[in-house]
Amino acid sequence: MLRGPYQVGPWPGLTPTGAFILLGCAVLLAAVAETVVGSPRRALPDLPILAVSSLVPMLLGTRIVRAPGAASAICGAYLMPRTLISLVEPRLEPPPLLLVPALAFDLALWARAADLARIANAWPRREHVWRKRPRPSRRRLDWWRAAFAGGAYGLVLSAVEPPFAILYGAEPSSWMPADVGLAGCLAVVGCGLVALSLSGRGTAS
Secondary structure: OOOOOOEOOOOOOEOHHHHHHHHHHHHHHHHHHHHHHOOOOOOOOHHHHHHHHHHHHHHHHHHHHOOOOHHHHHHHHHHHHHHHHHHHOOOOOOOOOOHHHHHHHHHHHHOOHHHHHHHHHHOOOOOOOOOOOOOOOOEEOOHHHHHHHHHHHHHHHHHHHHHHHHHOOOOHHHHOHHHHHHHHHHHHHHHHHHHHHHHOOOEEO
């Protein structure tokens, strides 16, 4: 395992080691997404397997680097070349819709009420009041927040992937509402349990 530091200054600055870790996890995500399931053709068992297996590389990068947005960065690094290749080669199916669930995972894992207050304070006003910049707080990845973020990933993926798969040629009869509902429940539970690995020791700014 490469040793840190993985971040330079406050997020989003990454050291070369941190960037290398995220790119390595993106390669792992590409290998998992292409070999384990590929483009899901049916709700059961493809959807829960895709959800759990695709979440693992994102969890690995988030656990090591511990920077907000790591999962989305890993997913984006995987999707960009895959999407460009599918535009050049029409016979190649587009990749699964993983970016939206990855964004939901990052928001559920890292967002705090204080972040919303900072957004409100950043809105331009007529009066200019100089405020002292608050020091970044150390954020602990509690088990319940990790499980919630994993469940959010599985839930959002189960919501966006079925219509996308049918649009690109999957048989509609294999995406019946009952099957999609059961697959979604399995994806939420499975991703929540796997995401508990994030609640180990350590904090993130």
